[in-house]
Amino acid sequence: MENSFYFSFSTHRRSYSLRLNRRKTQWTAMIIVVVLIALIVSLKLLVNVNSKQSESMFSLLGNVKTLQSNNESLFQANLSLSADVGQSNELFEAVDARIGLLEQLVSETDQEAEQLHNPDYFSRIELASLSYKHRLNMLNWLPNGKPLDYHRISSSYGKRLHPISLRRSKHRGIDLSARNGTPVYAPADGFVEYTRKNHNEGYGNMIRITHGLGFMTLYAHLKTLKVKNGQFVKKGQLIALSGNSGASTAPHLHYEIRFLNKSLDPKPFMNWHIGDFDSIFHIVKDVPWDYLNLQLHNLSTLPAPLLSQLESQLKAPSELKDTSISTEALKETFIPIAA
Known part of the structure; x- marks a missing residue:
């Protein structure tokens, strides 16, 4: 009886009793204690493992952030290096172009x-x-550059429908739309061959300037003339104010360029400048550029007294027949071109 335990309990209907063997109970308790100890040890081991894994994860995250920061620094350095390389390439291209x-x-x-x-x-x-x-x-x-500060090209060179006669005909110049009274400048050295003012038909008030080597320019529908017949003008000199005189529908400048009295498209000449000097030779085919280049070179090598004498005659073209420059002297200044 000493090796047993009795437990009893009852309800309002019946009673219950439980007998436990003391020896068996001790073994059961020991097993439970061992199991609890094993569970506690396992949990502790798991906690330690998780703690180490967390520390490793945090370390890895730190390394990732460091790598990201290093990658961003390398990316910025690469951008800076690319920009430097681009600038260097542009510099090399500019130097190569100059060479x-x-x-x-x-x-x-x-x-x-x-x-x-x-x-x-x-x-x-x-x-x-x-x-x-x-x-x-x-x-x-030779004429080059814009003769005035214009808003737009209202009518180009070539075939067109005339705005007044409504007939299709060749437009021998270019119409540059501009505010009434806009200054008009000489596109090259020359002398004023012809002027007309107080005229309300056709070209209206106009100027015609003869330049070197067979070139001539014409300016029509002007408001005011600033030069006179026979006057010598320099490139960039004010010659007139644009207007709306003659057969014109709005304020503009009708601008013509002719070579040996043959009309040429003024637009390539308006775009001609020292920075793009050679392009016009390929665009304008109706001018013997090789011959003109050679003749201009010969003129630039004239003896000073002969050159000044020739310029004085250009300033007074009506007296050209009285010039004292001999025909033989002029012939010596030009190299003949082989056929």
Whole structure:
């Protein structure tokens, strides 16, 4: 009886009793204690493992952030390096373009020296400078650039429907829409061959200027004339104010360029400048540019007294028949072109 335990309990209907063996109960308790201890040890081990894994994860996250920061720094450095490389490439291209231009100038001036049969007279740099001066002289003698500050091209060169007669005909110039009274400037050196004012038909008030080497420019529908017949003008000089005179539907400048009295499209000449000097030679085919270049070079090499005498005659063209410049002297200044 001492090795047993009795438990009893009852309800209002019946009673219950439970007998437990003391020895069996002790073994059961021991097993439960062992199991609890094993569970506690396992939980502790799991906690330690999770703690280490968390620490490793936090360490990995820190490394990832560091790598991201390093990657961003490398990306910015790469962008900066790319920009530097781009600037360097642009600089190299600009230097290469300048070298190409100098080589072209040197080549051209070498050809000039061969034509003059004296290739050793100038150094290569002096000949390149001479070629540049030749280009500036050409831009002073021949019409180039815009004759006025205009809003738009209201009518281009070539075939068109006339705004007044409503007939299809060739437009021998270009119409530049501009505010009434806009200053008009000479596009090259020359002398005023013809002026007309107080005229309300056709071209209205107009000016015609003769330039060097067979070129002529015409300005129509003007408001006010600032030059007179026979007057010598310089490139960039004010010659008139634009208007709406004659057969005109709105204020504008009718601008013409002619070579040996043959009309040319003025637009390529308006875009012609020292920075894009050669393009016009390929666009305008109706002008013998090689011949004109050679003649201009010969004019630039005239003796000073003969050149000043020729300029004085240009300023007074009506007296050209009385010039004292001999025909033989003029012939000597031009090199004949082989057929």
